[in-house]
Amino acid sequence: MIESIQQFDVELFLKIHRGLSNGFFDWLMPLLRNRFFWSPLYLFIVVFCIKQYKKQGLYIIGMIIFTFAVSDFMASKVVKPFVSRVRPCNDFSLANFIINRVPCGSGLSFPSAHATNHFGIAVFLICIFYSRWKPILPIGIFWAASVSFAQVYVGVHYPIDVTAGAVLGSMIGFICSLLFKKLQPEF
Template sequence: MIESLQQFDVELFLKIHRGLANPFFDWLLPLMRNRFFWAPLYLFIIVFSFIEYKKKGWYIIGMLLVTFAIGDLVSSRIIKPTVARVRPCNEITLANDIIHRVPCGSGYSFPSAHATNHFAIAVFLIFVFYDRWKLILPIGLFWAFIISFSQIYVGVHYPIDTMAGAILGMLIGLLTSKIYKKLQPQL
């Protein structure tokens, strides 16, 4: 069962990584996974929170940082070393199939910390801002999805890595948003 799941994962990875290859994706998707590309969005969220929510904005940003910290801790420090799955770009059996679009990195692959962190942040922000801004739902989920998909396309994660990271991130975002909602009346 595990071997057939891994084989499916590799085949799907190659269909995305090689099968969807085109100059536009080669330009766009490495940008989508770059944290510096998203810096203006992160700055906007901080400024928006402070302007719109005043003192409560500090709490929103604090909980957002807690959400990120939990996601990163659980995915990168606990699960990745335990599972120790080699990244596809470092997998010897895939050496002839990999298109090097970004540096591979030496860390492990499962789960994708990018997917975990961005889905956690997206779900947290959806729960915080949805009452006032309904578009946060599709925009937040698309944002997290495109970053996660980019991880597969550039060759640093398998599809199951990003799916597991997305599920983990959504659970973390749900947890921290529940904590936020529970403590919110006290502010």
Template sequence: MMQELLQFDTELFLKIHRGLSNGFFDWLMPLLRNRFFWSPLYLFIVIFCIKQYKKTGLYIIGGVLLTFALGDMISSRIIKPNVNRTRPCNEIRLADQIIHRVPCGSGKSFPSSHATNHFGIAVFLIGVFYRKWRPILPIGILWAASISFAQIYVGVHYPIDVFCGTLLGTSLGLLTTFIYHKIKPAQ
């Protein structure tokens, strides 16, 4: 059963990584997964929260940071070293099939920390702002999903790595949303 699942994962990875290959995605996907590309958005969130929500804004920023810290710690420091899955771009049996779109890195593959962190942050922000601004739901999910998909396309993660990172990040986003609503100051 596990062998069939891993085979399916590899086949799906190759269908995305090689099968969807095109010049536009080759340009866009490396950008989407680059943390500096999103820096203006992160800065906007910080400024918006402080300017619009004052003290509560600091709690929102704290919630984003807590979500990121928990996601990164659990995915990178606890799960990855214990699962020890090789990234597809470092997998010897896939060496002749990988298109090197970004540096591969030496880290492990399971789960995707990008998926964990971005889905965690998206779910947290959805949980905070959904009642006041409903478009945050599709925007947040699309944002996290596009970054997560880019991880597969550029060749640094398998689909199962991203799927499990999505589940972990969503769970952490729900947890930190719950914590935020319990401790935020009254408005």
């Protein structure tokens, strides 16, 4: 059972990593996974929260940072060492199939910390702002999913890595939103 899931994961990885290969994605996907590319979005969130919600905005920003910290810790320090899965770009059996689009790194693969962190933040923001601004749902999911897809396309994660990261991050984001609402019931 596990072997068939891993085989499916490798096949899907290759369909995305090699099968969807094109010049536009080769340019775009490394950008989408780069933390500096999203800096204007992060700055907008900070400025918006402070300008729109004043003191509560600072609490929102603090909770976003907390959500990120918990997500990153759970993915990188708890699950990854336990599972110890090698990244596809470091897997010797895939060496002839990997297109080097970004540096691979020496870290582990499961789950994707990028996916965990971005889905954690996205779900937190969705849970906090959905009642006030419905478009946050598709925008937040699209943002986190784009970053996650880019991880597979550039060859640093398998599809199951980003899926598990999305699930883990979503759970953390949801729990953090409940904690925020408990601490800030008037929001």
